[in-house]
Amino acid sequence: xxxxxQSPRHKVTETGTPVTxxxxxxxxxxxxxxxxxxxxxGLRLIHYSYGVKDTDKGEVSDGYSVSRSKTExxxxxxxxxxxxxxxxxxxxxxxxxGAYEQYFGPGTRLTVT
Amino acid sequence: xxxxxxxxxxxxxxxxxxxxxxxxxxxxxxDYFLWYKKYPAEGPTFLISISSIKxxxxxxxxxxxxxxxxxxxxxxxxxxxxxxxxxxxCAARTSGNTPLVFGKGTxxxxxx
Numbered sequence: 001x002x003x004x005x006q007s008p009r010h011k012v013t014e015t016g017t018p019v020t021x022x023x024x025x026x027x028x029x030x031x032x033x034x035x036x037x038x039x040x041x042g043l044r045l046i047h048y049s050y051g052v053k054d055t056d057k058g059e060v061s062d063g064y065s066v067s068r069s070k071t072e073x074x075x076x077x078x079x080x081x082x083x084x085x086x087x088x089x090x091x092x093x094x095x096x097x098g099a100y101e102q103y104f105g106p107g108t109r110l111t112v113t
Numbered sequence: 114x115x116x117x118x119x120x121x122x123x124x125x126x127x128x129x130x131x132x133x134x135x136x137x138x139x140x141x142x143x144d145y146f147l148w149y150k151k152y153p154a155e156g157p158t159f160l161i162s163i164s165s166i167k168x169x170x171x172x173x174x175x176x177x178x179x180x181x182x183x184x185x186x187x188x189x190x191x192x193x194x195x196x197x198x199x200x201x202x203c204a205a206r207t208s209g210n211t212p213l214v215f216g217k218g219t220x221x222x223x224x225x
Contacts, residue, residue: 004156031210033212035215040217041217042119042202042215042216042217042218043157043202043215043218044215045212045213045214048212050210058212090156090157092156096210100145100147100162100206100213101147101159101162102159102212102213103159104149104156104157104158105156106155106156107154107155107156
């Protein structure tokens with residue numbers, strides 16, 4: 001199994017509060033991704049990173065920001081959480097050397113009340 | 114606009130029979146396709162993939178078929194087992210280092 005951890009695994013927060021989710025990898029992979037999974041929508045890409053300090057937007061990036069200051073950590077921040085951001089968030093990694101498979105972390109269940 | 118479509122939200126199959134999960138795509142630039150399996154409360158796990166230069170890839174009980182002219186791929190599981198009950202996601206990518214695009218998933222239930 002790829003060495004990916006996500007923290008926290010569960011979080012309940014109130015509308016309007018900032019929230020940061022962390023993805024940590026021990027594989028030294030170049031690419032990291034944040035997805036959200038919602039019923040009826042599958043997996044949708046929020047943001048991704050192709051190297052330290054190199055990030056780009058995905059399909060559903062509004063309301064989210066990311067940072068990657070070192071290879072192993074990719075942070076997802078909800079500046080002011082809304083109820084529509086209640087979801088399960090998955091981080092994924094890929095080494096980028098010939099392989100196209102992405103490997104996913106265990107997920108973070110976020111509830112915004 | 115959805116580039117990867119899994120039109121069946123759910124599928125129920127008897128143990129020992131064949132499970133066929135379908136996926137359609139609209140982007141002719143996709144050159145690599147993958148299937149992921151997801152159990153509740155876990156992250157998706159990679160199952161099998163196929164390059165656009167092939168029409169079939171097999172790995173044990175799992176076979177993926179690609180029909181480029183129809184922009185259609187399918188995952189066959191033979192024989193189906195209760196442990197195969199999960200949500201299956203189809204994914205695709207274009208060349209370069211673009212992220213994967215996922216379908217909405219199909220929930221497979223294998224009944225003993």
